[in-house]
Amino acid sequence: MSAGERPEGPHGGEARLEPPPAGPGGVSADSPAGRLAATVDRLSREVRAAQAEAEGRALIELAKGILVERLGCGPSQAARQLAELTEQAGTTQLEFAVEVINQAARDRVSEVTDAFLAATRAAEEAGPEPAAVRLRAADCAALAADDTQAVAESLLAQALRPLGAVAVAIWAAGADGSLTLAGSAGFSPAEAARWCYVPPDVATVARCGLAEPDGLWITSLAERGLPSVGRHHHPDGGRAAVPAGTGGRVHGVLEIVWPDPLPPQPPQIVRQVEALAELCAHTLETGAVPDGPVGRQQEPADAAELMDLADGLYDPALVLVPHLDAHGNLLDFRIQHVNDRFLDPAGRPRAMVSGALLLEAYPMAAGDSELFQRIERVYATGEPFRARRMNLTALVDQVPLSSVADISVSRHGSGILFIWRIEDETARLASLLQHAQRLGRIGGFEENLLTGEITWNGQLFDLYGRSPSSLPVPLEELPAHAHPDDAVTIGRFLRTLLHHLRPASADFRLQRPDGVTRHIRVVAEPVLDTDGRLLTTRGAYQDISAQHWTEVALAATRDQLAHTEQHASERDRLTLQLQRAIMPPTQAPLQVPGLDVAVRYRPAEAEQLVGGDWYDAVVLPSRLVLVCVGDVAGHGIEAATSMVVLRNALRGLAVTGAGPGQLLSWLNIVAHHLTGGITATAVCGLYDPVARTLRWARAGHLPPVLVRGREAAPLPLVRGLLLGAVPEAVYEESEVQLAAEDNLLMYTDGLIERRDRSLEESLTGLLTTAATVPGTLDQRLDRLLTYSKSDTDDDTCIVGLRVG
Numbered sequence: 001m002s003a004g005e006r007p008e009g010p011h012g013g014e015a016r017l018e019p020p021p022a023g024p025g026g027v028s029a030d031s032p033a034g035r036l037a038a039t040v041d042r043l044s045r046e047v048r049a050a051q052a053e054a055e056g057r058a059l060i061e062l063a064k065g066i067l068v069e070r071l072g073c074g075p076s077q078a079a080r081q082l083a084e085l086t087e088q089a090g091t092t093q094l095e096f097a098v099e100v101i102n103q104a105a106r107d108r109v110s111e112v113t114d115a116f117l118a119a120t121r122a123a124e125e126a127g128p129e130p131a132a133v134r135l136r137a138a139d140c141a142a143l144a145a146d147d148t149q150a151v152a153e154s155l156l157a158q159a160l161r162p163l164g165a166v167a168v169a170i171w172a173a174g175a176d177g178s179l180t181l182a183g184s185a186g187f188s189p190a191e192a193a194r195w196c197y198v199p200p201d202v203a204t205v206a207r208c209g210l211a212e213p214d215g216l217w218i219t220s221l222a223e224r225g226l227p228s229v230g231r232h233h234h235p236d237g238g239r240a241a242v243p244a245g246t247g248g249r250v251h252g253v254l255e256i257v258w259p260d261p262l263p264p265q266p267p268q269i270v271r272q273v274e275a276l277a278e279l280c281a282h283t284l285e286t287g288a289v290p291d292g293p294v295g296r297q298q299e300p301a302d303a304a305e306l307m308d309l310a311d312g313l314y315d316p317a318l319v320l321v322p323h324l325d326a327h328g329n330l331l332d333f334r335i336q337h338v339n340d341r342f343l344d345p346a347g348r349p350r351a352m353v354s355g356a357l358l359l360e361a362y363p364m365a366a367g368d369s370e371l372f373q374r375i376e377r378v379y380a381t382g383e384p385f386r387a388r389r390m391n392l393t394a395l396v397d398q399v400p401l402s403s404v405a406d407i408s409v410s411r412h413g414s415g416i417l418f419i420w421r422i423e424d425e426t427a428r429l430a431s432l433l434q435h436a437q438r439l440g441r442i443g444g445f446e447e448n449l450l451t452g453e454i455t456w457n458g459q460l461f462d463l464y465g466r467s468p469s470s471l472p473v474p475l476e477e478l479p480a481h482a483h484p485d486d487a488v489t490i491g492r493f494l495r496t497l498l499h500h501l502r503p504a505s506a507d508f509r510l511q512r513p514d515g516v517t518r519h520i521r522v523v524a525e526p527v528l529d530t531d532g533r534l535l536t537t538r539g540a541y542q543d544i545s546a547q548h549w550t551e552v553a554l555a556a557t558r559d560q561l562a563h564t565e566q567h568a569s570e571r572d573r574l575t576l577q578l579q580r581a582i583m584p585p586t587q588a589p590l591q592v593p594g595l596d597v598a599v600r601y602r603p604a605e606a607e608q609l610v611g612g613d614w615y616d617a618v619v620l621p622s623r624l625v626l627v628c629v630g631d632v633a634g635h636g637i638e639a640a641t642s643m644v645v646l647r648n649a650l651r652g653l654a655v656t657g658a659g660p661g662q663l664l665s666w667l668n669i670v671a672h673h674l675t676g677g678i679t680a681t682a683v684c685g686l687y688d689p690v691a692r693t694l695r696w697a698r699a700g701h702l703p704p705v706l707v708r709g710r711e712a713a714p715l716p717l718v719r720g721l722l723l724g725a726v727p728e729a730v731y732e733e734s735e736v737q738l739a740a741e742d743n744l745l746m747y748t749d750g751l752i753e754r755r756d757r758s759l760e761e762s763l764t765g766l767l768t769t770a771a772t773v774p775g776t777l778d779q780r781l782d783r784l785l786t787y788s789k790s791d792t793d794d795d796t797c798i799v800g801l802r803v804g
Contacts, residue, residue: 063097148172148183151283155276156185160256163269166237167257169229170280171198171206173250175411177383179206182252182284187230195229200383204228206253209241210381215274216241220261230257238262242273243380244281248322248330249414250380251284253277306415310339313419317341320416322379323357333358333375333416364393375409375416384410392420441543447475448536463520463541465512475524475537483509483517493522501526501534507544519548590617592625595689596802600781602750604635604795612639612680613748613795614647618654625689626654629746629797630682630701630723642678646671646723650684660684660697661733664720668699668731671724679724683746692738692803697731699723702763705770706736707743707780712771714763743780744801745770750794751784765789777802 060082067078086096148170156168167186171179177200184192198204205228209216218224218239221231228239238258243250254277310317319337322330334357338350353361358372365372371392374385387407405420443460447453454472461468464481473481475497479490486508493506503525510520524539590597597617604611612632619625628650632642649670653663663684671678683704685696696704696715700722703714718732738744752762769787770780777800784798 060097063100066100148283152183152185159276164258165256166259167230169255171253172284173210173252173382175382176200191230205239205241206255210243210253215243234259236261240273242277244277244284245380246278246281246285247324247328251281254280306412306417307337310337310417313339315341315419315421318418320358320418335361378409378411379416382411443541446536446538449534460541463543465514481510483511497524497526497537518543519545590619592619592689594804596777598777598781598800600785600798602785602796604793611635611795612643613750613797614643615797615799616647616651617799620654622657625687627746627799628682628684629748629799630680631748632678632680642675645675646680659733660686660695661731664697664699664731665729668723668729672727679722681722693735694738695733695735697733699731705745707770710771712767738803740803742803746799748797750790750796751788753790753792755791
């Protein structure tokens with residue numbers, strides 16, 4: 001075949017050179033390594049199949065043994081009977097054997113199997129091995145295993161891998177709250193050796209699961225952040241930590257590892273895992289923990305040693321042992337031993353209490369802050385319980401008697417050591433007294449005048465600034481430690497106490513060795529014998545320095561307040577005098593033909609609320625009449641003086657003959673630049689008596705009200721910003737034609753403003769009152785002030801015009 005020609009295939013065309021098929025691991029099957037890998041894979045499958053077959057034969061033989069016991073026949077007849085029953089049931093011999101075992105056992109595994117099969121029957125029909133076979137095989141393997149390491153391997157292979165798990169750890173709980181890795185599968189030897197022991201109080205997944213009665217199910221270990229064995233290999237995987245207990249006692253924890261996040265599991269799976277945990281508890285209970293890196297479970301403490309420990313205590317102690325029913329469930333605790341310090345609250349001898357059940361001897365333990373439940377928890381988990389000042393109640397002749405005690409409960413092997421210390425009432429009262437003296441800065445003393453012995457408590461040494469090792473100061477030497485100006489006071493105190501033999505007290509200044517002066521109150525009383533002679537004196541010193549300086553500060557504050565109030569009162573009085581001098585309540589009538597002008601001014605009721613309301617009505621040289629009202633923001637002397645500036649400025653500017661809009665524009669410049677930046681509202685009008693016209697403008701103020709006949713309405717609004725808000729402003733003017741008998745009212749908001757309603761509602765009330773008030777202009781203004789419903793106690797100005 002020449003170069004470039006391609007070989008032909010068996011049917012003509014090109015022949016393709018195909019590579020030999022790859023063996024396990026991607027290695028060519030024709031290579032030596034590929035053949036070796038294929039052989040290893042085949043042998044592994046054969047070993048697993050043989051192991052499964054052996055386990056299946058073990059289950060079948062166990063079922064035959066059950067039939068031999070139930071039917072009373074021989075092994076061969078039982079084998080034929082099993083084959084016939086299997087054929088009638090239409091299932092495999094292994095499945096029927098498991099069904100026979102479950103019916104005979106009726107244990108936790110069989111209950112879980114029935115529930116699990118009911119929920120997953122359809123899914124398992126397609127699977128190679130039913131759940132019942134897996135569970136019963138795991139049960140048999142666990143019971144036949146030599147130690148917990150073999151149990152872990154069997155559980156992972158038989159029951160947990162079909163659930164998706166990749167590793168399992170069996171932890172043994174120690175009496176001190178520690179955890180020992182009793183068996184594991186799916187972890188490397190180095191990882192298992194690194195986690196062989198977890199000290200007490202270390203929060204791991206297994207430790208948290210031990211504290212939860214229903215176990216701990218974690219969706220993702222990374223989200224929970226708890227440390228545990230193998231967390232670096234499956235950081236995002238799910239975890240389950242279920243307590244392994246039996247007979248009311250938790251012996252350890254079964255921890256299962258999933259490679260991926262674990263969704264919420266159905267109840268059937270949860271119960272299956274709980275059944276596997278109970279299998280682990282039986283193994284842990286027997287103490288079948290292997291030697292080596294996984295450690296060794298603690299052996300139970302000898303009961304005699306626990307009794308010796310209780311007898312060596314100075315506090316009352318009980319040794320309790322669990323009392324189980326026929327099924328291994330915890331019912332109560334039996335009092336196996338009471339030590340010599342024990343005193344029964346009901347007066348019963350120690351022999352009557354020893355050997356009795358705890359709830360029979362002390363039925364109130366079930367209600368004493370759940371004491372019995374706490375003892376039960378200590379027995380279950382091995383975690384000690386201690387509490388201070390816990391209430392204990394005992395029935396004495398059917399009368400509950402309570403006492404306060406410090407409690408300690410700890411587990412030692414299978415026994416419980418219960419210790420309590422009844423609080424001494426005398427010591428408790430003495431402690432309360434010491435705290436009261438410390439908080440009140442009180443020191444007590446007693447002085448025996450016959451022997452010269454003086455007793456001080458520690459607080460009194462602190463008050464004197466002396467070392468507790470120094471000698472106390474006798475009462476007769478008290479003047480030497482006090483301020484010289486207090487000698488008379490101390491002398492009167494000593495004469496009353498020592499010579500007149502009456503209780504006495506005194507306040508003085510104590511001069512301490514460190515140069516600090518404290519204000520002290522001493523109180524003492526004499527103690528006399530039967531003949532009336534003085535034996536001892538006793539009493540107390542109290543540091544009243546804080547109280548003294550508080551009283552001094554209060555006196556200074558009262559003086560300052562009195563001075564401030566006097567100054568404020570004088571200031572308000574002068575302000576009110578200034579305002580009334582400039583703004584009298586009434587004004588002399590203007591002499592204008594065809595026009596009546598009246599004004600009213602009502603100052604605030606409270607002097608400190610004197611405000612900046614103002615009015616003016618004057619005939620200009622042009623024979624026009626200037627009428628205006630205004631209101632300066634704020635109260636007090638500043639508002640009053642600002643009002644004077646604006647009123648006088650407007651009167652002076654009006655002489656120029658400018659219109660009301662221009663006058664307000666100039667007045668805005670005055671308010672902004674020449675009065676310290678005040679703000680104010682105003683309405684300004686120029687009335688022409690000949691034409692009966694009113695030109696007016698407003699600066700943020702309420703518009704005038706026109707009363708014509710029995711109708712009253714405000715004039716249409718014109719634009720105008722309040723005075724002083726901006727440097728320059730333009731104000732719009734308007735002109736209104738008045739007729740004979742018309743009344744025009746200008747006013748400030750003090751006439752109508754209320755706290756409980758809007759300004760619009762108050763204005764409506766004013767219009768109603770103004771329209772229905774008959775009589776002269778003066779009478780109209782007086783009635784408006786009389787029937788005003790304002791409640792702000794503000795100043796009020798009214799200017800009224802009546803056209804003749």
